[in-house]
Amino acid sequence: MSHTLAHWLVRALAAHGIDTVFGIPGVHTIELYRGLAGxxxxxxxxxxxxxxxxMADGYARASGRPAACFIITGPGMTNIATAxxxxxxxxxxxxxxxxxxxRAELGMGEGRLHEMPSQHDTLAGLSVFSHTLLDPANLPRVLDRALAVFDTAxxxxxxxxxxxxxxNVTxxxxxPATAHLYAPAPDPEAIAQATQWLNEAQRPLLLLGGGCVRNPEAARALAERLDAPVLTTINARGVLGRNHPLDLSANxxxxxxxxxxxxxxxILAIGTELGETDYDVTFDGGFRLTGRLIRIDIDPGQLNANHPPALGLVADASAAMTNLLARLxxxxxxxxxxVSALHRRLALHExxxxxxxxxxxxxxxxVLPEAIIVGDSTAPVYAANHLLARGAxxxxxxxxxxxxxxxxGLPAALxxxxxRPDLPVVALVGDGGVMFTxxxxxxxxxxxxxxxxxxxxxxxxxxxxxxxxSAGVTRLGVDPVAPDFQQLAAGFGIAALRVTTPQALEEALNNRALDAPCLIEIDAGQWQAGRV
Structure with a gap:
């Protein structure tokens, strides 16, 4: 059956399991919308x-499923580049x-609407790959390649x-038919070597990253089999469940x-790039690993980044954990x-x-034990990176x-x-950051x-x-005037409340409408003054 390319694309996305599109229509994307209606x-x-x-980012992190974005030429693409x-x-x-x-206009520099010297070159460095379709017959293969990245790399x-x-080309x-794609499996010889080292270890340490979230059961079983302390990244928060006795969290x-x-x-590191913002947020290079490091990552380019391993396995985290569990x-x-002793020494709450x-x-x-909490760059989120426990x-x-x-924070929470309409969602944002969006x-x-x-x-x-x-620099540009958030929310038809104490916050959360958005503004100065 024949379709226009735009109509085929919309139907193909649905066939591939994508159910949500985020986009702002423009004169260059109208034909995509012809296929969306109904x-x-x-x-x-x-x-x-x-x-x-x-929003697409928050959708994927919360569900594990990708969403699509329909974006216009030129400024639409530079606008989405940060995301x-x-x-x-x-x-x-x-x-x-x-x-x-x-196609005939690409690279000509004739001042066309939304024209860029090279849209591909601009976005290539911000994507796994950027492809400019020149032959419509290639679209099915390009789309298959994109979905393969999501599932197997x-x-x-x-x-x-x-x-x-x-x-509008036919x-x-x-x-596309449903394809079953499998990520790389671990090498048996490498699994055998890793197993030997781990079985012989006296002081093992487990480092779990976001690559482990697809199989939290295996991650938890692996930690318990090793009886080893576990450090997680922020993106792996909750992979062991809430307050697991082996969880050192992201500390x-x-x-x-x-x-x-x-x-x-x-040290066994699984699905983590061992980057500084997870392991060295003081940026002084002080996080050191002197023992035998075993790294497991689906991306071979990560295996020697930051902390070179003694043994590196290119493999899907879930498959690797399952293989290790069968041998350990x-x-x-x-x-x-x-872990308990370390938590007492840390005394983070104090x-x-x-x-x-x-x-x-x-x-x-x-009040919200199962909520998804989505943060921006703001003081309570920095603290949450160390203090907040999640059950999943x-x-x-x-x-x-x-x-x-x-x-x-705000759009990702949306x-x-x-x-996940089945779960409460909290956007935890600062007055400075939220003004961006x-x-x-x-x-x-x-x-x-x-x-x-x-x-x-x-x-x-x-x-x-x-x-x-701290740097002895005169304060400049750090005191932007914020709007009246109460009036602003009211202008959008959203219920809003200002609180100054923990008790008032709890009351506001308990009394909120369950079927509509709400905004709760915490006066940070008064909140902190109440603890003096």
């Missing part, structure tokens, strides 16, 4: 293309489909540019944990006692920079690590709410997403203020 794909209209990318950069840094799948000028954003003159191609940057890590004789001998190593946020997380956990993976993620963009409040109202937007209002960029003070 079809199987849900379309969500953000207020900015950066918001579209962040693609964040997704690439954190290995988040995202399919970005854009228009581009007609280190995921990230994939970009497909379609010239305007191809949208495509004689059947819709590799603290001196007490660094000392322990340096003494481990065998259970050994009692007092892992829980070691540290002055952490203590103000302890009641915040206690309340969120008590995909329940806490943020943009304060890796690429580290601002403005992520994407999470669309992906405030317009996306309109999506919360339009889609009637019952997200809870918690704004930590400390009147500007507090982290940068402290950094300027």
């Amino acid at each position: 079809g199987a794909l849900r379309h969500v209209t953000p207020r900015h293309e950066q918001g579209a990318g962040f 693609m950069g964040q997704a690439l840094a954190d290995s988040v799948p995202m399919l970005v489909i854009s228009s581009v000028n007609r 280190r995921p990230g954003p994939v970009h497909i540019s379609i010239p305007r003159d191809l949208f 495509l004689e191609s059947p819709l 590799a940057t603290w001196p007490e944990v660094r000392e322990f890590a340096a003494q481990a004789d065998v 001998t259970p050994v009692e190593r007092n892992g829980a006692a070691i 540290r002055p920079d952490m203590a103000p946020f302890v009641p915040l997380f206690e309340i969120l956990t008590r 993976p995909r329940r806490f993620f943020n943009a304060s690590t890796g690429y580290g963009t601002l403005g992520y 994407g999470a709410a669309l992906a 405030l317009a996306e409040l309109g999506v919360a109202l339009e889609e009637q997403l019952p997200i809870i937007i918690v704004v930590w209002h400390n009147a500007g960029f507090e982290e940068i203020r402290r950094a300027m003070d």
Whole structure:
């Protein structure tokens, strides 16, 4: 059966299991929308293309499934570029489909509408791959290649540019059948060597990254089989369940944990790039691994990055963990006692920079134990990276690590709410960062997403203020004027409340409407003053 290319693409996305598209229609993408109307794909209209990318990111992190973005030529693509950069840094799948000028116009520099010297070159560095479609017959293969990246390789954003003159070309191609794709399996000899080292280890340490979230049961069983302390990255938060006795959480940057890590004789790192924003947030190079390091990663390019291994396995994390479990001998190593002692030494809840946020997380956990909490770069999120426990993976993620963009929290939370309507979703944002993407409040109202937007209002960029003070630099540009968030929310038809104490926050959460968005503004100054 023949279709126009645009209509075939929309139907093919649905056949591949994609159910949601984020996009802002433009004159260059109208033909894509002809195929959307009345079809199987849900379309969500953000207020900015950066918001579209962040929503697709949050959708994928919360559900494990990619979403698509339909983006116009030129400025639409430069607008979404930051979101693609964040997704690439954190290995988040995202399919970005854009228009581009007609084939005969590419690279001509004739001042066409939305023209760029090379849209492909601009986006290639922010995607796993960027492909400009020149022959419509190649679209099925390009789409298959994109989905293969999501299923069998280190995921990230994939970009497909379609010239305007191809949208209405007839495509004689059947819709894709469901394909069963398998990620790389671990080498048996390497598994045998890793097993021997781990069985003989006296002081093993397990490092779990976001690559483990697809199989939390295997990750938990592996930790228990080894009876080894576990450090997780932010993206692996909750993979062991809430308050597991072997979980050191994402605390590799603290001196007490660094000392322990340096003494481990065998370290098993699975699905983690061992990057500084997970293991060295003081940026002093102090996280050292002196024991035998075994690294397992689906991306061979990661195996020698940051911390070169003694043994490296290119493999899917889930398959590798399953293979190891079949061979490892259970050994009692007092892992829980070691972790408990380290937690007592850390005493994170008592540290002055952490203590103000302890009641915040206690309340969120008590009132919303199963919630997905999505963070921006803001003080409570920095604290949550160390303090917040989650009962399952995909329940806490943020943009304060890796690429580290601002403005992520609100739109990513909207994407999470669309992906998981069965769970409460909290956007934990600061007054400075949320102003990057405030317009996306309109999506919360339009889609009637019952997200809870918690704004930590400390009147500007507090982290940068402290950094300027520490560096002896006169404060400048760190005190942006914020809007009246109560009136702003009211203008969008969203219920809002300002609170100053933990008790008021808990009351606001308990009394909120369960079927509509709400905004809760925390006056950071008064909240912290109440603890003095």
